[in-house]
Amino acid sequence: MSALETARDQLRRAAERVDVDEATLSRLFEPERVHRAAVPVERDDGGVETLTAVRVQHDDARGPYKGGLRYHPDVTEAECTALATWMTWKTALVDVPFGGAKGGVRVAPEELSDAERERLTRAYAREFVRDFGRDRDVPAPDLGTDAETMAWLADEYERVRGDHRPGVVTGKPPVVGGSVGRESAPGRSVVAVADEACEYHGIDLADATVAVQGFGSVGATAARLLDDRGADVVAVSDAGGGVHDPDGLDVHAVPAHAETPNAVTDCDAADGGDRISNAALLELDVDVLVPAAVGDVLTADNAEDVQASLIVEGANGPTTAAADRVLEERGVPVVPDVLANAGGVVVSYFEWVQNRTRRPWTRETVLEQLDGHVLAAWDAVRERREAADCSWRDAACAVALSRVARAHETRGRTRPRATGRPTPERTPGERP
Ligand code: GLU
Numbered sequence: 001m002s003a004l005e006t007a008r009d010q011l012r013r014a015a016e017r018v019d020v021d022e023a024t025l026s027r028l029f030e031p032e033r034v035h036r037a038a039v040p041v042e043r044d045d046g047g048v049e050t051l052t053a054v055r056v057q058h059d060d061a062r063g064p065y066k067g068g069l070r071y072h073p074d075v076t077e078a079e080c081t082a083l084a085t086w087m088t089w090k091t092a093l094v095d096v097p098f099g100g101a102k103g104g105v106r107v108a109p110e111e112l113s114d115a116e117r118e119r120l121t122r123a124y125a126r127e128f129v130r131d132f133g134r135d136r137d138v139p140a141p142d143l144g145t146d147a148e149t150m151a152w153l154a155d156e157y158e159r160v161r162g163d164h165r166p167g168v169v170t171g172k173p174p175v176v177g178g179s180v181g182r183e184s185a186p187g188r189s190v191v192a193v194a195d196e197a198c199e200y201h202g203i204d205l206a207d208a209t210v211a212v213q214g215f216g217s218v219g220a221t222a223a224r225l226l227d228d229r230g231a232d233v234v235a236v237s238d239a240g241g242g243v244h245d246p247d248g249l250d251v252h253a254v255p256a257h258a259e260t261p262n263a264v265t266d267c268d269a270a271d272g273g274d275r276i277s278n279a280a281l282l283e284l285d286v287d288v289l290v291p292a293a294v295g296d297v298l299t300a301d302n303a304e305d306v307q308a309s310l311i312v313e314g315a316n317g318p319t320t321a322a323a324d325r326v327l328e329e330r331g332v333p334v335v336p337d338v339l340a341n342a343g344g345v346v347v348s349y350f351e352w353v354q355n356r357t358r359r360p361w362t363r364e365t366v367l368e369q370l371d372g373h374v375l376a377a378w379d380a381v382r383e384r385r386e387a388a389d390c391s392w393r394d395a396a397c398a399v400a401l402s403r404v405a406r407a408h409e410t411r412g413r414t415r416p417r418a419t420g421r422p423t424p425e426r427t428p429g430e431r432p
Contacts, residue, residue, distance in 0.1 A: 068142025187221025189343025214293025240265030
């Protein structure tokens with residue numbers, strides 16, 4: 001089941017619970033705009049490779065399009081459409097004034113040198129310079145990109161424009177306008193939400209066993225913060241496999257992917273624990289499972305074998321709609337990505353505000369405000385879930401859809417457009 005099929009299935013289910021205009025609903029099944037480019041990138045050996053790049057803008061009724069840029073060999077327009085749709089729900093759920101978007105380049109980033117990644121990023125920025133803008137579409141890091149990538153993206157955009165617009169990109173390093181706390185924010189919200197969900201389902205997090213798939217920025221931060229809260233993180237993994245120790249791992253001693261690529265893969269049994277495959281990690285008998293690597297890992301094929309009591313999604317789209325149904329029937333609660341990992345886009349919003357006001361916030365302010373947005377979203381989802389007697393995901397999607405639909409109605413977008421929606425006027429040669 002593809003990510004897009006899953007995203008559409010989720011929307012169909014949410015629509016059954018929300019009073020939403022037919023025209024708005026059919027609009028939300030499709031992205032508003034899709035931008036595609038063939039981007040030529042010069043390799044270090046002088047050869048030129050042309051890569052497929054895309055930016056999908058799903059919806060902007062609540063504010064400028066917002067979402068990450070991923071470098072991954074599986075990137076497709078359809079996958080970015082699913083991810084952009086989830087961004088629309090995510091920004092609505094945590095109530096930040098943005099819509100949803102996602103971009104990507106079909107490439108294996110680990111096969112590029114730093115110089116090649118920089119050339120690719122600058123080429124991507126030039127291709128989409130008219131589509132980005134601090135009030136139009138604001139990219140951020142995602143799979144395969146990081147703060148450094150965002151610095152190049154912002155720099156190239158500003159070079160083309162000829163002025164400073166730091167708010168056009170979020171997730172930048174703090175030295176060039178990034179926010180403190182942005183990098184750890186998605187992992188932090190995963191843990192804040194896991195804490196609430198454990199309490200709700202009668203699991204004592206301070207005594208719980210946890211398995212975390214993925215040791216990138218989300219997985220590593222979540223594993224370490226869970227360990228700090230007293231949980232026993234018994235298994236972690238990266239793309240090459242993982243380690244498992246029923247007595248708990250010292251996750252602070254394992255470098256995250258950005259610190260040492262593939263550190264978990266290279267960690268041998270002597271470091272503590274046994275090797276475990278990614279597939280077996282998902283089926284461990286633990287209290288909490290945090291899939292925080294890639295999408296589509298919990299499927300109809302393995303959902304029956306998941307033994308965790310609670311799943312908290314750190315990655316975007318780790319559970320297919322078919323797996324969701326199996327897990328729901330089996331009574332395994334799944335706290336969805338759009339709620340659990342939304343801390344990233346919340347701090348992206350804080351970064352955007354800091355860039356607009358030219359006033360940096362302290363870490364204390366960032367963390368306090370972050371908790372406020374995430375816990376308010378949790379409360380809204382919990383109330384909806386209790387009122388509708390449905391899954392966490394159905395409740396989250398219903399809350400988000402009702403907010404997005406309300407924005408469409410209030411703007412009068414529900415009526416068919418008589419003359420088409422005006423596109424920003426631009427005279428030839430004018431810079432956006
Ligand atoms: N890529 C992140 C996500 O999926 C962050 C998006 C953003 O900050 O715009 O939530």
